[in-house]
Amino acid sequence: xxxxxxxxxxxGLTRFTEGARVVEVEATTVGGALAALxxxxxxxxxxxxxxxxxxxxxxxxxxxxxxxxxGSEIYLMQQLxxx
Numbered sequence: 001x002x003x004x005x006x007x008x009x010x011x012g013l014t015r016f017t018e019g020a021r022v023v024e025v026e027a028t029t030v031g032g033a034l035a036a037l038x039x040x041x042x043x044x045x046x047x048x049x050x051x052x053x054x055x056x057x058x059x060x061x062x063x064x065x066x067x068x069x070x071g072s073e074i075y076l077m078q079q080l081x082x083x
Contacts (some may be wrong), residue, residue: 005068007033008075018020030054031064033074051079 024026038045055075
């Protein structure tokens with residue numbers, strides 16, 4: 001069963017979402033949310049495939065199978081790279 005979740009985007013991605021900083025997609029997992037974002041906004045595909053960080057309720061979530069819920073705060077962030 002899918003559900004609508006809100007995903008917050010960083011400002012550089014709004015050119016692909018007609019200016020929206022928060023978009024709703026149907027998903028039950030992190031991976032499902034990313035796939036739904038690409039389906040709704042194909043311009044996001046190269047960015048998501050290159051790697052993004054997903055933060056849910058203030059915690060970085062590397063597992064694409066992690067569940068998402070409508071009440072969660074889901075943020076897409078530029079991937080952080082160590083050095």
